[in-house]
Amino acid sequence: MTDQPPLRIGVIGAGSMGENHARVYSELRTVDLVGVADRNREVARRVAAEYGTDAVEFETLLDRCDAVTVAVPTHAHADVVSRCLEADLDVLVEKPIAGTVEEGRALAELARERDRVLQVGHIERFNPAVGMLEELVDDLEIIGVEAERLGPPINRDAPGNVVFDLMIHDVDVVGAVLDREPTSISAIGAADGRYATATMEYDDVVATLTASRVTQKKVRKLTVTARECLVEVDYLEQSVLIYRDSYPEYLTDDGQNRYRHESVVERPRIGTGEPLRHELESFVEAVRTGSEPEVTAEDGVRALETVQAIDSRLDRRRQREVNAR
Known part of the structure; x- marks a missing residue:
């Protein structure tokens, strides 16, 4: 492995996410960042100069690379990713996999036909706290899951669908943790689509997910209720707390009876690090070995199917409200 030449990787799409991919690739010793492409040539030149590579045209980049990150707007995923796969490149595409489930399935099938990695x-999934949760769940009888992904946008006028942009992260994590698809879905929204809550049943497990762009505090948490314990995951702190053996206790203080609950709280030691770096290292390893990526195209399609179902229920509710006016 150590005597292999660096993997030649390019970045297509030099927006905020694409720029971060370029940054991390430029830091990896096993990667040669061979170029950045973007429809905005000035943006491509700025990002390329920042990370010591070239700003090049899309077709030129395809000829230089072994693999690419695709970080273009979602509506362009199907076209750009398919052209990369047809050029026999391995691809990491930003979420969601495509604009529609049908497009996502077509990309997954094309990757299989071309025998390429599509992550x-x-x-x-690469947050160390989620890694710890995945180690724990095999020993748990899960009853319910709650997720909160809240906060104001960096740009308060930023467009985008809160379900596709934010909630999809937790949809993917819950699907991976439970290793199944929901059997029923309901959803409700507010604040002109900037706040949404979805409730899903996964056989005998209930999951409630909330995403918001109007909450004046940034929150990224997931809580798992199991018969054995309660597990709290903080994505931002990259921490996990496990609450066990909660029991009531009555105390007498100056003749006054007080009631409290005591719990045993475990704080497992987990690794740290930037999730994006872990993600790109995992992609490089999958390309090097030809192995299945940690997050497959099929995983991406499953998450997209769920968020499309959530959004369709919100659309129906919004339409009913409009008709009732």
């Missing part, structure tokens, strides 16, 4: 950029 989907569901970055929370």
Whole structure:
């Protein structure tokens, strides 16, 4: 492995996410960042100069690379990713995998036909706290899951669908943790689509997910209720707390009876690090070995199917509200 030449990787799409991919690739010793392409040539030149590579045209980049990150707007995923796969490149595409489930399935099939790696950029899978949760769940009888992904946008006028942009992260994590698809879905929204809550049943497990762009505090948490314990995951802190053996206790203080609950709280030691770096290292390893990526195209399609179902229920509810006016 150590005597292999660096993997030649390019970045297509030099927006904020693409720039971060370029940054991390430039830091990896096993990668040669061979170029950045973007429809905005000035943006491509700026990012390329920052990370010591070239700003090149799309077709030129395809000829230089072994693999690429695709970080273009979602509506362009199907076209750009398919052209990369047809050029026999391995691809990491930012989430969601495509604009529609049909497009996502077509990309997954094309990757299989071309025998190429197609990894989907569901970055929370590479959060060390989620890794610890995945180690724990095999020993748990899970009853319910709650997720909160809240906060104001960096640009308060930023467009985008809160379900596809934010909730999809937790949809993917919950699907991976439970290793199944939901059997029923309901959803409700507010604040002109900037706040949404979805409730899903996974056989005997209930999951409630909330995403918001109007909450004046940034929150990224997931809580798993199991018969054995309660597990709290903080994505931002990259921490996990396990609450066990909660029991009531009555105390007497100056003749007054007080009631409290005591719990045994475990704080497992987990690794740290930037999830994006872990994600790109995993992609490089999959390309090097030809192995299945950590987040497959099929995983990406499953997450997209779920968020499309959630959004369709919100659309129906919004339409009913409009008709009732």
